[in-house]
Amino acid sequence: MFSIGDLSRHTGVKVPTIRYYEQVGLIEADERTEGNQRRYSRAGLERLGFIRHARDLGLSLDAIRALVALDPADHATTHAIAREHLADIRDRMGRLARLEAELKRIMAACDGSHDHECNILEAFADHGQCAHEH
Amino acid sequence: MFSIGDLSRHTGVKVPTIRYYEQVGLIEADERTEGNQRRYSRAGLERLGFIRHARDLGLSLDAIRALVALDPADHATTHAIAREHLADIRDRMGRLARLEAELKRIMAACDGSHDHECNILEAFADHGQCAHEH
């Protein structure tokens, strides 16, 4: 049996976060001691490891909830969740790339001379110069 | 003079969001009508446009606050903020790229057959298989 601190050390998830996960119904302590402290089995430890890893991959707690509730033989749904997340990641990468391009353009707009207002500020304000749609 | 709705239509920032920006000290109405409704000048409209654009670029309200409080001649600080944000964007892109690579690896781990547990679930749980550091 592991204490909440043991779980934290093993998985790298902070103690208050573990309690938060319990609160939102992602994990449960297998037992409590006489004095009301949480005790976890190895399965509990592994479940938290799974959650940690999925979080690191950027999955929402909702998506993780769906994943842990899944029938392990349900390949279709598992794939669907993973595919959806992959699409989401690609979407975010695309948007970041556009942001990067525009920020570079904006920064190039300032020649660094000191006798006028900085074009960066102007460029930030000027929607019309902007290449991508808002 | 523009009403809050006019500002919203011109900038694409929703009305409650404009009020929120006022609450956190980013903008102010130039006047109020007899009946307590906000009225904005053209300068107010432009300020909101600036904020909108900066938000679209992913800057935090804190960063925007710093930007609008800036001396327009202060090129150094303006550049510093923009550079910092650019670095942040690149950092996020890098992390997303690693996530993408690992998700693809995980998805490849499942051959799609129906007579065992899905390797995707196992791969999610198995920290050891994971290429990048958590």
Added chain:
DNA sequence: GTAATTCCTCTAGCGACTAGAGGTTCAAGG
């Protein structure tokens, strides 16, 4: 003059935690 629309303030909620107060239990050493 009335009806539709817009506006007002205020409070509470979202996700995923984090921080702190104030108190209790556990494990180890003497």
Added chain:
DNA sequence: CCTTGAACCTCTAGTCGCTAGAGGAATTAC
């Protein structure tokens, strides 16, 4: 057995950037 100190407990509130809704007042168009 007893004390100490670390780890634990619950509870509340704060973070960011909004968004939603209640309940009511002002403005605008016809």
